[in-house]
Amino acid sequence: MKGIEIEAPSVAEAVGLALARLDRKREEVEVTVLRRGRRGILGFGAQTARVLVTPHTLSSEEIAQVARDALARLLAAMGVEAQVKVYDSIMEPRQAEGRPAATLDVASEDAALLIGRGGKTLDALQLITRLIVSQRLHRRVEVNVDVEGYRARRRRSLRQLAAQTADRVRYSGELITLEPMPAHERRVIHRALQSDPDVTTESIDKDEARRIVILPRRLRKEVSYAR
Secondary structure, three states: OOOEEEEEOOHHHHHHHHHHHHOOOHHHEEEEEEEOOEOOEOOEOOEOEEEEEEEOOOOHHHHHHHHHHHHHHHHHHOOOOEEEEEEOOOOOOOOOOOOOEEEEEEEEOOHHHHHOHHHHHHHHHHHHHHHHHHHHHOOOOEEEEEEOOHHHHHHHHHHHHHHHHHHHHHHHOOOEEOOOOOHHHHHHHHHHHOOOOOEEEEEEOOHHHOEEEEEEHHHOOOOOOOO
């Protein structure tokens, strides 16, 4: 990301405005003072301050190494013997724009324990790893954690579920509501059917109870759902 130049009455105010615009903390950027402001006398001779604020850049190798080390230490603290591998490609289809990312896969005899029911333990493991890495690197970093390819298999299963349910909706002409699932799994269903000419998807309910409804496109205008 390129740096931005900001003018304000003082250097501190200019830096603050730049940090807000870049969504960065002070330790995540380099500040170059282009001009120091001055108040002047009775309003005469006053001049604004001008700064150039540039986010620190991180190589993918740096991010991956920190992420791998953080996850390995976390697993060791849990008493789990495992190997952590780094992958270049991301596993999550949706990435925060402009945010660096690392993808890790864990191989372990305790894979089932690390994944947990419905992948909830894996989601928690991923969240903790993200927090540790972001703290160490002083910026928000997306760390995708998988265990022996579980997420890839789960996405394939969800796409198959979407296709089969869509066929049932086409045949019956009635809507079908799926079981509650987390946001990243709902996105898989939505994407799988977004181009389907006959059926469409809606999310209903809130929080952990949030579910997807698959319905004929002709019914979409007739039924209102709380998003």
